[in-house]
Structures are given as C-alpha cells and as structure tokens.
Amino acid sequence: MIAETQNQYFYIVSYFLDGRFIKWEEVIGETRFELDVADEMTLFVPDQDSSVKAKVVSTEALSDDEYRVFLVS
Numbered sequence: 001m002i003a004e005t006q007n008q009y010f011y012i013v014s015y016f017l018d019g020r021f022i023k024w025e026e027v028i029g030e031t032r033f034e035l036d037v038a039d040e041m042t043l044f045v046p047d048q049d050s051s052v053k054a055k056v057v058s059t060e061a062l063s064d065d066e067y068r069v070f071l072v073s
Helices: none
Strands: 009-017 020-029 040-045 050-063 066-072
Touching (some): 009 040
Parallel strands (some): 009 066
Antiparallel strands (some): 050 066
C-alpha cells in the first residue's frame, strides 16, 4: 500500500494469455484490486506489438499486493 491516508493501493499484476506469460505491470488504484471472471479487457502484447481482446478466466492472489490474471483470447 502506498499511502494509507490517501487510500491508494499499489499492486504488481502478471498477465497470462492462453497459458502463456504476457507481461506484468504496476497498478495504482483507489480501491482494492478486483477483476470479475468473464470480464473482457484489451491487453497490449509487447512481443507481438499488438493489442488483443481477452476474457478473464481467473485471478490468483499471491500476496496482498501481487496478483496473477489468467485470460483466454
């Protein structure tokens, strides 16, 4: 957590698309990390230099501030 008094949270999120690690990113937000299964998102895939629409299959909390997001295209 960055600053408890400001209600800002800091997370490391790793994204996996179709079982393959795609990227990780730092996320700063005013609420706790939350993604619903079946949510759709557009994900930039660095090694393909393109964006892809994907659906959230599951999330996994590794700790209070580190998450894995599993997606299918």
